[in-house]
Amino acid sequence: METIRVNIPGHEYDIRIERGILKKIGEECDFNRRVLVVTDKGVPREYAETVAAQAKQAVIAVIDGGEEGKTLDAFARLQQVMLDNSFSRKDCVAAVGGGVVGDVAAFAASCYMRGIQFYNIPTTVLSQVDSSIGGKTGVNFGGVKNIVGSFYQPSKVIIDPEVLSSLDRRQQVNGFAEAIKMALTFDAKLFEDIEAMDASDDMMPYIVRAIDIKRRVVEEDEKEAGLRKVLNFGHTLGHGIEVSCGGRLLHGECVAAGMTAMCAPEVRDRLGAVLRKFGLPESADFDLEHAAAAVSHDKKGNGRVISSIYVPEVGSFEIRDMSPEEARERLELILRK
Numbered sequence: 001m002e003t004i005r006v007n008i009p010g011h012e013y014d015i016r017i018e019r020g021i022l023k024k025i026g027e028e029c030d031f032n033r034r035v036l037v038v039t040d041k042g043v044p045r046e047y048a049e050t051v052a053a054q055a056k057q058a059v060i061a062v063i064d065g066g067e068e069g070k071t072l073d074a075f076a077r078l079q080q081v082m083l084d085n086s087f088s089r090k091d092c093v094a095a096v097g098g099g100v101v102g103d104v105a106a107f108a109a110s111c112y113m114r115g116i117q118f119y120n121i122p123t124t125v126l127s128q129v130d131s132s133i134g135g136k137t138g139v140n141f142g143g144v145k146n147i148v149g150s151f152y153q154p155s156k157v158i159i160d161p162e163v164l165s166s167l168d169r170r171q172q173v174n175g176f177a178e179a180i181k182m183a184l185t186f187d188a189k190l191f192e193d194i195e196a197m198d199a200s201d202d203m204m205p206y207i208v209r210a211i212d213i214k215r216r217v218v219e220e221d222e223k224e225a226g227l228r229k230v231l232n233f234g235h236t237l238g239h240g241i242e243v244s245c246g247g248r249l250l251h252g253e254c255v256a257a258g259m260t261a262m263c264a265p266e267v268r269d270r271l272g273a274v275l276r277k278f279g280l281p282e283s284a285d286f287d288l289e290h291a292a293a294a295v296s297h298d299k300k301g302n303g304r305v306i307s308s309i310y311v312p313e314v315g316s317f318e319i320r321d322m323s324p325e326e327a328r329e330r331l332e333l334i335l336r337k
């Protein structure tokens with residue numbers, strides 16, 4: 001059992017990590033009340049059922065999976081289910097799924113009766129290592145990702161490594177790209193250890209160390225006024241690739257390719273070796289013009305200057321302003337020849 005305490009003033013909470021913890025979640029969370037268990041169609045149903053069975057009164061809500069399911073409609077449906085089942089301010093929401101379920105369910109919890117308690121039970125590598133920690137919630141709207149949402153910290157995050165066994169290898173590695181990102185920007189020793197591991201090794205010890213990096217970052221900068229922006233390393237170009245690759249690549253795969261063009265040559269060589277080991281892409285097939293336009297209109301951009309993260313040395317970062325022309329040149333470096 002591992003416990004990581006997140007000390008955000010006024011919103012402290014524990015991240016509990018243990019094999020099989022799902023089966024005793026009733027001991028971990030206050031489930032002696034109504035619990036809305038939110039999951040999606042792609043998450044094995046048994047996980048939500050295991051959680052629901054331990055609550056005094058549970059309702060399971062299944063949203064559509066994927067980015068298309070991350071909508072105000074899904075948010076509204078969750079409000080309706082809570083209303084129909086007479087949820088009060090003392091009841092709670094539990095997300096059982098990946099980042100999509102977590103983001104929508106947390107947003108719903110943050111708004112119902114102006115905020116009821118929320119537990120996150122992430123079931124993908126990406127959500128365990130990244131999205132379940134730090135309190136960003138939201139849905140996509142008007143064609144823009146995560147544009148409507150709130151900051152709302154969970155009461156607890158419950159991580160059961162066993163749930164990753166049903167996740168396909170591509171999804172596992174996709175999430176691990178975010179752990180590689182955290183090591184590359186904040187922790188040279190973790191990056192060295194990832195370099196030394198075999199691709200088939202248990203990812204969990206590395207995931208736990210990456211979670212601790214995320215904890216430190218969100219403790220220092222809860223609302224992304226500064227340091228938290230470093231977690232966007234690889235995401236600026238990655239976003240351009242994601243919207244212009246015709247849906248062929250997953251988010252973490254785009255971030256992986258996006259990172260390669262944002263570091264010093266020696267760092268790029270070492271990163272490339274790690275990405276190849278895990279089967280993550282160093283380059284990608286995408287529409288350059290479309291990607292360049294998306295990057296310069298990115299909401300993270302500020303007028304004609306694009307704020308981006310550059311890694312001069314493993315375990316460090318620089319915040320750099322990039323012109324749209326430079327962004328295009330860097331995207332060209334990633335374009336598969």
Ligand SMILES: NC(=O)c1ccc[n+]([C@@H]2O[C@H](COP(=O)([O-])OP(=O)(O)OC[C@H]3O[C@@H](n4cnc5c(N)ncnc54)[C@H](O)[C@@H]3O)[C@@H](O)[C@H]2O)c1
Binds near residue numbers: 041125126131165
């Ligand atoms: N809130 C944040 O800070 C934050 C940070 C990073 C990403 N995100 C968001 O996270 C989302 C991506 O999350 P994701 O990568 O987890 O994707 P996801 O939630 O879409 O899950 C990926 C797929 O795996 C399935 N799945 C989930 N758990 C499973 C399991 N244990 N076994 C088998 N299948 C399973 C899902 O049904 C889905 O089809 C994006 O919407 C992104 O914006 C949020």
